[in-house]
Amino acid sequence: LQARHQCSNIDSQQQVWSERFGDYDLQGQIRGSKVLVLDKDLSGALSIVVDFGVLKDHGVEKIFLLDDGPLDTGTTKGVLYLTLPHIRKMKLIAEQVRASSQSGSAPKEYSLQLVPRRTLLCERVLEEEGVLGDITIGEYRMDFIPLEGDLLSLELPSTFKELYLDGDFSSIQHVARAIMRLQGLYGFFPRILGKGDFAQVLADSLARMRLELVSGGAGGPSGSVLTMSTVFDSLVIIDRAVDMVTPLLTQLTYEGLISEVYGVSNGSVTLGGVAALAPSATGSTPAASTSGTSGSGSNSSGDTQSAGKRRRIMLNDSDAIYREIRSMNFAGVGALLSKISRQLQDNYESRHRAKTVQEIRSFVGKLGGLQAEHQSLKSHVSLAESIMRRTQSDDFNAILEIEQSLVGGSDLTKDQLAYIEKMLALADPSASVPGVGGELKEQPPVTMPNSIHKVLRVLCLYSLWRGPSFKQKTYDAWYEDIVAAFGHHQTITLDNLDRVGLLSSPSSTAPIVSSVLGEPHTLGLLNSIAPSTKPRNPTHANSIGFLRKALNLIVTDVRESNPDDASYVYSGYAPISIRLLQCLVRDPAVYPANPSGRYAALLRPLGDSKVRPALADGQSTGGVKGGWSGWEDVLNELPGETIDVSQSPGDGDSDVAVRRLGDKAPATLVVFLGGCTFTEIAALRLLSQQHGHRYIAATTQIINGNSFLDSFIQKT
Amino acid sequence: LIVADNLKERDVAKLVANLKVALKILHNDKARALESAALDTHIRLVQVQRQMEQELDTTLVGLPLNETLAQCLLKGNYARGTKLRAEFKIPERRYYWIKLHALVVRRDWAELARL
Numbered sequence: 050l051q052a053r054h055q056c057s058n059i060d061s062q063q064q065v066w067s068e069r070f071g072d073y074d075l076q077g078q079i080r081g082s083k084v085l086v087l088d089k090d091l092s093g094a095l096s097i098v099v100d101f102g103v104l105k106d107h108g109v110e111k112i113f114l115l116d117d118g119p120l121d122t123g124t125t126k127g128v129l130y131l132t133l134p135h136i137r138k139m140k141l142i143a144e145q146v147r148a149s150s151q152s153g154s155a156p157k158e159y160s161l162q163l164v165p166r167r168t169l170l171c172e173r174v175l176e177e178e179g180v181l182g183d184i185t186i187g188e189y190r191m192d193f194i195p196l197e198g199d200l201l202s203l204e205l206p207s208t209f210k211e212l213y214l215d216g217d218f219s220s221i222q223h224v225a226r227a228i229m230r231l232q233g234l235y236g237f238f239p240r241i242l243g244k245g246d247f248a249q250v251l252a253d254s255l256a257r258m259r260l261e262l263v264s265g266g267a268g269g270p271s272g273s274v275l276t277m278s279t280v281f282d283s284l285v286i287i288d289r290a291v292d293m294v295t296p297l298l299t300q301l302t303y304e305g306l307i308s309e310v311y312g313v314s315n316g317s318v319t320l321g322g323v324a325a326l327a328p329s330a331t332g333s334t335p336a337a338s339t340s341g342t343s344g345s346g347s348n349s350s351g352d353t354q355s356a357g358k359r360r361r362i363m364l365n366d367s368d369a370i371y372r373e374i375r376s377m378n379f380a381g382v383g384a385l386l387s388k389i390s391r392q393l394q395d396n397y398e399s400r401h402r403a404k405t406v407q408e409i410r411s412f413v414g415k416l417g418g419l420q421a422e423h424q425s426l427k428s429h430v431s432l433a434e435s436i437m438r439r440t441q442s443d444d445f446n447a448i449l450e451i452e453q454s455l456v457g458g459s460d461l462t463k464d465q466l467a468y469i470e471k472m473l474a475l476a477d478p479s480a481s482v483p484g485v486g487g488e489l490k491e492q493p494p495v496t497m498p499n500s501i502h503k504v505l506r507v508l509c510l511y512s513l514w515r516g517p518s519f520k521q522k523t524y525d526a527w528y529e530d531i532v533a534a535f536g537h538h539q540t541i542t543l544d545n546l547d548r549v550g551l552l553s554s555p556s557s558t559a560p561i562v563s564s565v566l567g568e569p570h571t572l573g574l575l576n577s578i579a580p581s582t583k584p585r586n587p588t589h590a591n592s593i594g595f596l597r598k599a600l601n602l603i604v605t606d607v608r609e610s611n612p613d614d615a616s617y618v619y620s621g622y623a624p625i626s627i628r629l630l631q632c633l634v635r636d637p638a639v640y641p642a643n644p645s646g647r648y649a650a651l652l653r654p655l656g657d658s659k660v661r662p663a664l665a666d667g668q669s670t671g672g673v674k675g676g677w678s679g680w681e682d683v684l685n686e687l688p689g690e691t692i693d694v695s696q697s698p699g700d701g702d703s704d705v706a707v708r709r710l711g712d713k714a715p716a717t718l719v720v721f722l723g724g725c726t727f728t729e730i731a732a733l734r735l736l737s738q739q740h741g742h743r744y745i746a747a748t749t750q751i752i753n754g755n756s757f758l759d760s761f762i763q764k765t
Numbered sequence: 766l767i768v769a770d771n772l773k774e775r776d777v778a779k780l781v782a783n784l785k786v787a788l789k790i791l792h793n794d795k796a797r798a799l800e801s802a803a804l805d806t807h808i809r810l811v812q813v814q815r816q817m818e819q820e821l822d823t824t825l826v827g828l829p830l831n832e833t834l835a836q837c838l839l840k841g842n843y844a845r846g847t848k849l850r851a852e853f854k855i856p857e858r859r860y861y862w863i864k865l866h867a868l869v870v871r872r873d874w875a876e877l878a879r880l
Contacts, residue, residue, distance in 0.1 A: 471862055528803070530859070536829035537807040 086130045086142075130161040139171050143178035159184040199737070200730060201747040203227060207760035208749040209289045209723035212247050213549045214761065220749060221247060224722060225254040228284070228747075231718070232259075238284040238718065242633060245288020247722055252286060282717055285630060289723025290549075292625035296726050296757040297510045298452050299445075301620050303382045304375040305727040306436050308753045370425050376731035378620060379440065382433055390426055393419065451507055455514045456622045472504055473530040501535045501542075501762060502755040509546065509758070545761040627732045630719060630744070716743035724752035806830075806853060813852065817845065830855070831863055838867035 132138045146159055161175075161184045175184060203223060211217040228251075232238065237259065241252050289296075300309055370389055374382050396419055399412065439445055451465050508527055531539055719733065725748040733744045750756075810830055817837065828836065830853060838846045850860050868874075 467858075470858055473859070532803050532806075533830040533853075533855070533859075534832075536832075537803065537810075539829075540803050 086128060086132075128159050130159070132161070136170065136174050139174040140178065142184075143175055146183055147178070161186045199734065199743060199745045201745065202751060203747075203749045205749045209757070210545075210549075210760035212723065213290060214545055218247075218250065221251050221254060221722075224720065224749060225251055225258060228255060228720070229258050229262075231747075238282075240283040241286065242283060243286030243288070243720075244629060245286070245291045245722065247290070248286035248288040251720075251722060284718050284720065285633060286720045286722060287626045287629060289721065289725075291629065294456075294510065294513050295624040295626060295729065296724070296752055297506050297513070297754045298456070298622065299449055300726055300728045300753060301379055302375070302728055302731045303377050303379055303433070303436075304731065305753070306379050306440070307432065308727055308751075309755075310436050310439055370422060370429055374429065376734055379436065380620070383437070386426070386430055386433060390430070393423060393426060448503070448507065452510060453620075453622075455510050469504075469507060470530070472507075473527075473534050501531075501539065502758055504531070504534075505542075505546070505758050505762070506754045539762075542762045546758075549761070624726075624729050624732060626721070626725070626729055627736070630733075631736070716745055718745050718747055721746065721748040724748055724750045724757065726752060810853070813849070820845070831859070834860070835863050835867050838864055839871060841871065 130142055132142070142161065172186065175186075205220055205223065208220045211220055241255065243249070243252055300306060370386075373389070374385055377385065396415070447465075447468050451468070454465065508531075512524075528543060531543060721729070725746060730746050730751075733746050736742075737744050810833070814828070814833060817833070820842075834846060834849050834855065837849060846864065849855070
């Protein structure tokens with residue numbers, strides 16, 4: 050039943066999309082044929098949800114990517130732009146519009162749709178460029194894009210940076226609106242929980258929007274608006290600032306490693322020609338050719354053909370093999386792949402055993418499926434091989450070792466510090482980084498280039514974990530090294546990181562208050578929250594050390610190939626974000642091993658003190674039950690506000706009401722504000738399995754350490 | 766710090782002048798000692814780079830210090846490299862890492878043996 054529900058979830062989303070494409074087609078008011086000009090940042094996301102066929106039905110003849118230079122529209126009359134509201138892009142558009150009007154060709158109709166909303170700034174830019182009059186502007190709202198049955202994404206890059214560095218809250222509005230849409234579909238979440246300053250802001254704006262809906266009344270069918278959701282028991286908002294450590298670590302699941310090595314964007318990975326892919330794969334795997342090329346429209350499929358060797362592989366559950374291995378710790382992937390290939394071999398062999406006509410027929414019927422599986426197996430084996438080459442390099446292991454010992458709470462050894470020094474000395478400032486912006490040109494090198502991303506990841510980790518014992522002298526030395534290695538403009542990067550608290554100078558004792566937020570009216574809007582990534586009132590000198598114990602972050606006996614705890618995704622470290630969720634749902638994993646521990650008392654009222662393994666009484670775990678109570682000391686050590694709001698109509702004993710509802714509701718929506726990693730998704734999936742309760746992840750974007758830091762890094 | 770943003774001058778003389786203004790502003794802020802030191806080295810670096818550009822016949826301005834040193838060594842100008850090292854107080858370890866790397870790339874085994 051739940052599975053079916055998931056399907057309907059996606060279907061309805063997709064339908065909504067198609068419908069709205071129709072809507073905005075009308076809005077655009079360009080009838081007949083037109084050219085669609087897409088923002089590069091959007092094209093991938095769009096390709097997932099909209100079929101090229103649908104576009105054709107609406108009269109789209111050609112699709113271009115927004116780029117420098119004039120636009121060759123040919124004879125088509127209408128031009129439709131679909132872009133993010135960035136000033137640079139506005140200028141590009143203005144140029145193209147002017148160029149074509151000067152060239153004296155037939156007048157065209159221009160329409161600009163801004164995603165996710167139009168801003169005054171963009172209009173100003175267009176006005177200054179003198180083309181505002183020629184363009185009809187509209188806004189095209191982007192909702193959560195269903196990447197998977199249990200994974201929604203807004204595909205908004207650099208949210209975290211916008212929030213914490215620029216003080217730009219617009220992304221919160223987008224998230225809030227997208228959530229409102231979900232609530233419109235499924236009813237209101239009975240309860241909203243969260244952690245983090247901007248989680249608070251988000252919850253506030255959700256509450257406000259709900260009030261507006263209720264008081265607005267007339268606008269919609271207010272009766273349905275007020276119903277509580279029976280699908281979701283609650284909404285959990287986790288601000289990235291709560292857990293900045295997790296994205297910085299090297300992800301050790303298969304999917305995570307693909308994203309570390311190749312970079313995954315919009316649920317697909319693009320492989321260079323030499324990626325040792327089977328040459329027989331002239332087309333691509335059936336899964337890839339149906340969803341990959343047709344969806345992304347003419348531009349990308351043309352690209353694959355002309356480049357010949359480039360391939361996009363869709364990474365999602367439609368690929369049976371990938372579904373099995375995606376969330377596995379990489380240590381186990383090899384074994385499983387070989388098992389699958391043996392199975393496949395057996396299946397092929399079965400044709401020799403087929404004797405009767407009927408048997409042969411049934412074999413032929415299976416053949417298509419087998420071949421598809423064979424193809425995808427091939428590509429995954431080669432992918433895994435190339436990743437394996439990376440993971441076996443000294444370089445990779447040195448980094449991993451550094452990470453593990455930092456996370457384990459010990460200081461770095463001399464060797465490790467020397468290694469960092471070497472990394473800095475032999476840094477390559479122009480190295481390309483997977484998962485950031487441009488696609489990789491060729492096979493990624495076996496050793497990761499010493500890019501600034503890689504170096505900063507380690508240094509940030511050091512700063513986060515070693516916090517109080519981070520010496521000024523070390524910081525100064527690193528500061529100098531980085532500037533010497535990557536250029537003077539990186540002082541800005543370092544300043545950025547310092548301000549958000551990722552790599553903070555020990556001397557900067559002043560609270561991190563973004564100066565952009567200084568104006569009183571913005572503060573009023575925020576209930577005078579000064580966003581900070583530092584704990585508000587820590588009682589322990591070493592917050593992270595306390596957290597490690599309290600949340601049981603480090604698990605020593607990890608079963609990598611047959612996981613029973615979320616920590617398997619990093620081979621021993623469990624993401625703080627996931628542990629927080631486990632606190633909410635009273636998962637036994639967060640409690641210290643001995644049952645007489647201080648949290649055991651908390652378990653008893655819920656009647657499941659003998660809880661391990663969780664599957665045994667999946668009824669009692671799963672679903673948000675008790676809220677944050679009992680975890681105050683932990684929450685104090687984490688940055689940001691704590692949220693626990695009930696949206697139930699009868700305000701009386703809401704907790705009971707919620708609990709009653711929560712027993713039935715089969716799902717919880719977990720929103721990661723500022724991005725989440727593949728490992729966290731994998732961990733959520735594991736929890737879903739263990740608890741018999743769906744955790745659906747919604748995020749602003751899927752990130753890895755590189756893309757997480759990328760937004761802070763100053764480009765030349 | 767915002768001053769540092771708009772420094773993409775190609776003209777070196779102008780660049781240095783701009784940077785000096787920035788440095789002055791930074792100097793007034795005691796909490797920014799680290800940044801002003803970095804900026805100071807940067808100004809010196811740009812000036813040295815300009816000199817070296819004429820000597821070595823490459824473009825160097827805009828490159829970070831390590832990269833400059835590597836370029837210099839790759840061209841086989843070891844004396845200049847030593848001078849750079851002294852001028853910018855490059856730590857021993859970092860210097861030899863870079864030099865080692867450069868020598869291997871150049872396959873200059875004789876020089877390598879002398880290290």
